[in-house]
Each structure stands twice: as C-alpha cells, then as structure tokens.
Amino acid sequence: EQVDTFQVVIKLRYYKKLHYMVKKLTGVKEQEIADGLDFIAAVSKFYDWCGERFTLLTWGYDDIPILSQNLEFYGLDASWCERWYNLQVIFNKELAQGKNQRSLEYALDYFGIPQEGRLHDALNDACYTAQVAQRLDMQNGLVAYEKSVWDMRPKKITEVKRMGVFAQKRKAMSHPKVSRICCPVCGKELSHRVRWR
Numbered sequence: 209e210q211v212d213t214f215q216v217v218i219k220l221r222y223y224k225k226l227h228y229m230v231k232k233l234t235g236v237k238e239q240e241i242a243d244g245l246d247f248i249a250a251v252s253k254f255y256d257w258c259g260e261r262f263t264l265l266t267w268g269y270d271d272i273p274i275l276s277q278n279l280e281f282y283g284l285d286a287s288w289c290e291r292w293y294n295l296q297v298i299f300n301k302e303l304a305q306g307k308n309q310r311s312l313e314y315a316l317d318y319f320g321i322p323q324e325g326r327l328h329d330a331l332n333d334a335c336y337t338a339q340v341a342q343r344l345d346m347q348n349g350l351v352a353y354e355k356s357v358w359d360m361r362p363k364k365i366t367e368v369k370r371m372g373v374f375a376q377k378r379k380a381m382s383h384p385k386v387s388r389i390c391c392p393v394c395g396k397e398l399s400h401r402v403r404w405r
Contacts, residue, residue: 209342210335210338212257213331213334213335214253214254214257214331215330215331216244216245216250216253216254217236217240217241217243217244217245218241218244218245218246218247218250219241219242219243219244219245219246219247220241220244221246221247224238224241224242225238226238226241233328234328234329235326235328235329247278247282248282248284251279251282251284255288258288262291263291263292263293264289264291264292264293265292265293265295265337265338265341266292266293266294266295266337267294267295267296267312267315267333267336267337267340268294268296268309269294269296272289272292275289276289293350293353295337295340295341295344296309296310296315297353298341298344298346298349298350298352298353299315299340299344301349301352302344302345302348302349303318312327312333312336312337312340313327315336315340316336316339316340319339319340319343321336321339321340323336374386
C-alpha cells in the first residue's frame with residue numbers, strides 16, 4: 209500500500225553536463241540539477257524519510273550498488289542500504305518469465321497498469337514498481353528470492369568470481385596495472401581530478 213512518496217533532485221558535483229541520452233530518457237533538465245540539493249543533504253532527508261525499519265525494493269540490479277558507491281565516495285555509511293530486493297527477480301520467478309530481465313514497462317503492460325507519467329523518472333518508477341509488487345505474491349517471492357537470484361544470474365556470478373587475481377580491492381588498487389592509467393595514444397600516465405574506484 210502506498211502511504212507516502214519522496215522525491216529530491218540532487219545537484220551534480222562532478223560531471224555536471226548531462227549526456228543527451230540521459231536528458232532524452234529521463235526528461236531531466238540541467239537547470240533542475242543545478243537547483244538541486246547537495247548529495248549529503250539529500251541522502252540525509254531520504255534516510256530520515258525511510259524511518260527506523262525499511263527495506264528497499266528496486267527494479268533491476270543497478271540502483272542500490274550505485275547508491276552504495278556514492279555513499280562511500282562521500283564518506284557516508286552505506287550499511288543502511290544493504291537490505292534490498294530486486295522485484296524483477298520475483299516477477300520473473302512468479303510469472304515463469306525465464307532468465308530474461310524484463311523491463312518495468314513490460315511488467316506494467318503484463319498487468320495492464322496504465323502509465324500516467326513517464327518511465328525513467330525516479331518517483332514514477334518507484335510508484336510503478338510498488339504497483340507491480342501489489343500484484344505479486346510478495347511473501348512467497350521474498351522467501352524464494354535468494355534461489356531466484358542464482359537462477360537468473362548464474363553466468364554473471366561465475367564470471368565475477370573468475371574476473372581477477374586479486375583477493376582484495378586494496379591489493380588490486382596498489383598494483384601498477386590497475387592503479388596506473390595511461391593514455392592509449394601517447395602512453396603518458398593520466399592524472400585524475402576526482403577520487404575514483
């Protein structure tokens with residue numbers, strides 16, 4: 209049951225020029241971004257809005273890892289967003305959609321949910337995701353979630369385990385092949401202006 213909504217535009221600190229595809233997909237204007245809240249203030253408001261007991265529900269695997277990376281980048285605690293579920297997995301498992309990652313638009317069409325606002329708008333997507341969740345057996349879906357994740361992504365998980373020879377991020381970042389980035393044209397080492405992972 210939807211009881212409240214939260215929305216905030218975050219002012220970009222780095223990479224302030226929006227890619228044309230981001231503008232086209234989201235409809236976000238650069239002036240909106242320029243007038244937005246600082247990331248730390250926005251996250252603080254969001255965390256307060258979530259309250260004491262919450263679980264995050266997304267459509268896809270990308271949102272929470274990106275949020276966690278940004279929290280770590282700004283030196284903030286990221287542990288509060290560890291409890292999350294990808295509704296895409298529950299949708300696929302319950303409705304026998306196989307291992308393909310179905311789009312939110314597909315799920316809306318499947319359930320006949322009308323699209324009153326544009327997709328790829330954070331608030332609209334959150335509300336649409338909630339409407340899809342209302343039509344699923346969430347209790348059983350959450351119980352079966354862990355196995356479903358493995359069913360959907362066995363290849364990707366295997367690839368990640370074989371990706372490198374470094375047991376820890378610290379060791380990888382201290383190795384010259386990883387930490388030294390050189391220009392592919394002239395071969396000189398590149399410098400960076402912002403912290404990166």
